[in-house]
Amino acid sequence: MAAKAENRKHGFTIAHEVEKRIRLRSRRLFDPSLDLRYLEALAESLPGVQRARTNKWGSSIVIEYDGNPANRARILNLLENIPKDAYMPGGTGQGAISLPTVGTQGAVAGLTPFMPAEAAAPTSWLLGMPTMLEGLHTLLYDGVKVEVLDASAVAFSLLRRDYFTANAIVAMLGLGSYMENWTEKKSDELLKSLLRPQVEKVSVERDAREVRVDFTDLAVGDLVICGSGELVPVDGVVVDGDAALNQSSITGESLPVHVSEGDSVLSGAVVEDGRIKIAAQNVGRETSMARIGRFLENSLRTRSTSQKKSDELADKLVPVTFALGLGLFALTRDVTRAASVLTVDYSCAIKLASPVAVKTAMHAAGHCGVLLKGAQALDNLARIDTIVFDKTGTLTRGNLKVTDVLPLGGGSDAELLALAAGAEEHYSHPVARAVVAEAEARALPLPPMSQVDFIVAHGVSAYVEGEQVLVGSRHFLEDDEGVDCSGVEALGRELRSGGKSLLYVARSGKLAGVIALRDELRPEAGQALSMLKERGIRKIVMLTGDHKDTAQSIAADLGCVDEIHWELKPEDKADLLRELQDAGHFLAFAGDGVNDAPALVSADVGICMPGGADLAREAAQVVLLEDDLRLLAMARDLAANTQHVLTRSFQAAVGINSAILLAASTGKLSPVVSAFLHNASTLGILGYAGMAGRGAKATKTRSNAANRSQEK
Incomplete structure (x- = not known):
């Protein structure tokens, strides 16, 4: 009775449970607006969870965890209270086809020529029914999309009793869908592999004793103890002690500030001297250390402006293919030729190449020390012509x-x-x-x-x-x-x-x-500015609140600075950025303090330094994870290379599929061969798109070599 009450409470039925593994069912997983991949990412970010996978058609989610009862409760609580940001208007929660299903479809297609007609007909209709129903649903609710083309090709083949062709098309569609989902899933996993806490163990006071606990075990109200040289892992209030806290990333000041009982502190600050006890107010996913995880979770589904334009063009080409297939059938009454045309579409390769290329590039950037918050950041980095630097903590150490x-x-x-x-x-x-x-x-x-x-x-x-x-x-x-x-x-x-x-x-x-x-x-600052100039940045601007003489002296030491603004107030920075944008510049702003947040938001690309304040990290689109300005040049190279890969992928998708479509229209390709060539080209383009980050390591290696040379 207790288990049934628990199931009703959570809206999920516990279908099966063993130690360290739980499978739950719910009709909520059929909600077309529920982003299943995002739900998996949310589950995998919980303490103790190793893996989560959903099965839309099985209406189930399987979660593998460490068996801790407290973590089990967290899992059930997440599913009971799925956050609003897991739902997206228009629906993205498409279920991925499983490998056993793909194997079954392939086996049936291979055995079809050897089946008697009495068995082949019902088997083929049964195998093709999901594809046709999905196409009908898409036609009624979304219009002519790629699913309509697939359904039409299968239906045409079944109506002319060409069961082998129908089953072969279904099998290739299944294999192609599985490989596409596998490729995109791998690129998602690459990003998720970057989700690592910055602090693993922290000191807390419990039962009048100081103990070390896991960062994930912190709770609101815990008394966290931080000594000299330690990072503050929570947002909270000092309840005991006295310390000099390095909050340069927050205030923009070079010198630490004195904090004592009653003062508020933010996560990410460093204790320079002294020892303080902090009553935690924000822990876990509310701290800056967890926000990077949320940035990456959101990046799994965000799309840039250029991606959206490519998707729109791909969708516009689908009705063209559909009209061509129907027109050929009306003119020639050749069902085979019409089916051959309908197996070809531009949408798959164009739509799938972008997220694979972008996520691969984001993963490569992360391993090289740059966190990119989504596809738009990568897109904008490739377009910028001006970079504005705040001096303190950015151009200086x-x-x-x-x-x-x-x-x-x-x-x-x-x-x-x-x-x-x-x-x-x-x-x-x-x-x-x-x-x-x-x-x-x-x-x-x-x-x-x-x-x-x-x-x-x-x-x-x-x-x-x-x-x-x-x-x-x-x-x-x-x-x-x-x-x-x-x-x-x-x-x-x-x-x-x-x-x-x-x-x-x-x-x-x-x-x-x-x-x-x-x-x-910064010793590398001058070299970094030169590298950015070499990569097409036409204008470099330096902002500072310092005296004019100081600003001009620093600019002279740096070189490559085209414009200097001194004695600025924090609010002046955002106004200056708007003036540059009004003059036609597409610009990035690099800063690290709370007072830089308005400028970071105003810029086309906001760049935050590794020691940046929580608010600055939140506002920026790009966060440097290593203290080296030359990483900006690497990020620029990566962004430009990704745009090149996307352009070539688009050209290949249009060119190859147009050739296949032309051959199919003239009757030179059967539906099976046409479907094979289309799916093979799609997978080939996806493989090429997955190489988007291939230049990142080489760029960083060259940067490191230059650094060693400079040190010598």
Whole structure:
């Protein structure tokens, strides 16, 4: 009774269940608007699920999982509450033909010549009935489509009692459909193979103890513990602790921010220093780490503008073929010739080549370090003529480097740098790392420090030989500690005009000097811009909120920058992009912060860097998974190559099928031969389309080789 109640509750009947495998039935799987492949992807994204497959005509779904009762409950809950995005207007939930069915059809076709007429007739009608019923249904509800052509060819052959031809056509249609579905399914699986969590284990507090648990076991309300160097895996609120959090991808600032109890944090940020306890508010599929999975799930069914145009043209050619077949029959009364014509259509190769090529290219891009969110991103990448870069975190690393050491009061720069590095030595902070690295590079001995006190997001207080040393911002020294810094105002303005950040050092209550640091330019940035120029990008624009002098200096170092805009506010970026678009440019925008989201949405292609904020990743069409701008050139090559493959596939589909159609119209091909040639050409075109990503590895290999050469 309990099992029956459970079945009624979920709308799915548990048809069969063994350990780690469950098969359920439901009439809901017949809903023409339910995307069965998307439902499979949703099921396979659940914790513990290894595989999911649907059978529309068997009205069942089989799910293999780890046998965990909690995961079983998640599976049933998903099927009870299938999300709205699994349904698509117009219907995409076509059931795939099974291999046993294909084998049965082939066996019947092969045995037909040896059957007595009394057995061949009913067997052939029975075998051809599904094809004819599908064609009739398509004609009534969708008009003249490829299913109508197939049904007509089978019906013509059956009416003239040519049972072998009818069965052979059915068998070849089945084999072709199976191979087409297999090819597309493999391309889907390639994309699904990229669905990997960025974090596998996390630390949580349970029963007053810190334990390591699987990322998939996190729940809302869990207390997640993050220490120095760790990635924040959830969105939530700090309930305990104190830390410097690197949120450069969110704020656009090079320096970390201080977070403490009551502050909100976003997944993807990195703890630079300290230790915090976070009450999780968003976990699992709601975090940025799971959003990449959703991007890929959606990409399994999205189609670009060029794909839709190809599909529309293919659909328009179907009535032409149908009219030609009927016209030949009316003129010649030759059923065989009409059936030969009706076995040929342009639709299959044209419609199926696009998704196979696009998904293969997306998989190749993913393995090379670029996440493409759907076919439109690939389509647009091939068309762009302008790229707009936000400077911070995109053309620069977001890492600081010491540029100037300026002592005051007669001291040497070595003494000032050693004093600052000694205080900062054990402080895990970008500024501290830059200062210590510079001291190590100069082989300076560091003075022994005592009573070191880290004031998170402000600076360091320490003692050397009984004298207090303060290292930090002007606000920390002047406002908090009472050190007079007015004597370096002019010097500070000069350094800042060069795009530098300032670190103030005081000893015994007096300012000892200033250390200037600058955000480091990406070493590959100049080469990346040159590579993009070589690939047809006519205009490269740089945007920054920095001072004019800083912007011009960086642009000069980069080279290949055609236009610079400085001292911009976040809202100015989107306005500038619209001006460029109004001037006729088809453009991409590359950024990584929350304040870049409006520009990412406004651009024809939004590109987000690997450390980008959640909102930036959500808004972008392209996400770099590796910290290398040259990947943009690889993505451009891949997009251009895919467009070439699609164009050649379209030309081949039209050319080959036109030749077959001409030969069939003149009576030179039988229906069996015509169907064989049509299906063989379709599979050949699909095989060619599957090579769309073949140039990606070579491009990346060349990029890596160039990188090694540059390093030497």
